[in-house]
Amino acid sequence: MLQNVSGIVLSVMPVGDYDRRVTILTKEKGKIAAFARGARRPGNNLIAVTQPCIFGEFSLFSGRDSFTISEVKVQEYFSEIREDLDSVYYAMYFCEVADFYTKEGNDEREMMKLLYTALKALVRGQMSRRLVRSVFEMRTCVISGEGPMLNECVVCHEKIPEDSRGFSVLNGGAVCEKCREKLPVKDVMVLNPSSRYALWFICSTPAAKLFSFTVSPEVEDELAALSAEYLFARVKHTFKGEKLLELISD
Ligand SMILES: [Zn+2]
Incomplete structure (x- = not known):
């Protein structure tokens, strides 16, 4: 049956002599794996449409335990990303994180929307790629239910005053002055007030507006350090894409 x-497309792997196994994050079925028969045979019409980051409508035949791609109507190639190696690394990293966090049969629409808007932001280039990454990382944690606690102290649950600046990556949120003194120094980051506000914005704003702000270089540095550590503390997993991103400097 065709559906x-x-x-x-999150990732593509060669299979056999001429085929590809394509991992797709879908609106309807969560993350799925589908085979693209002949997609490595010269002249095959699936070659160009089974590439990472392709967004579109996939017509699938469902078999007993896998799908086979019959046709793809591409809505977005994100070809600008492929023209620039640094952007490719960022996009690969986003796809890898999305892959890690999603499952077949789950409702993954929020993650799909986040990935789509992050890729769009890379293309637009208004926001630095590093800031796009921070937003993507923090928001991934929010979607998975591991977002930081920002309005109350993550240790004692007292309301956090406006001017409080302590943040504990390990505990997962803001810490009040009293609790900050009790935590080991290495467990607490002291945030610039603008970073704290940016963090609050990233965690609470609607998805459509997420990639529409700029910050000072200092705030960008703080957010970059915080978001990468925050994600790592939750997943305890080093992504291949992260290693690639270490090679580029922006
Ligand atoms: Zn406290």
Whole structure:
């Protein structure tokens, strides 16, 4: 039976002599794996449309335990990303994180929307790629239910005053002055008030507006350090894409 799903290609692997196994994050079925028969044969019409980051409508045949791609109507190639190696690394990293966090049969629409808007932001280039990454990392944690606690102290649950600046990555949120003194120094980051506000914005703003702000270089530095550590403390997993991103400097 043929069915249509809308989705973004997360990864592509060669299979056999001429085929590809394509992982797609879909609106309807969560993350799925589908085979693209002949997609490595010269002249095959699936070659160009089974690439990472392709967004579109996929017509699938469902077999006993896998899908086979029959046709793809591409809505977005994100070809600007492929023209620039640094952007490719960022996009690969986003896809890898999305892959790690999603499952077949789950409702993954929020993650799909986040990935799509992050890729769009890379193309637009208004926001630095590093800031796009911070937003993507923090928001991924929020979607998975591991977002930081920002309005109350993560240790004692007292309301956090406006001017409080302590943040504990390990405990997962803001810490009040009293609790900050009790935690080991290495467990507490002291945030610039603008970083604290940016963090609050990233965690609470609607997805459509997420990639529409700028910050000073200092705040960008703080957010970059915080978000990477925050994500790592939750997943305890080093992504391949992260290693690639260490090679580029922006
Ligand atoms: Zn406290």
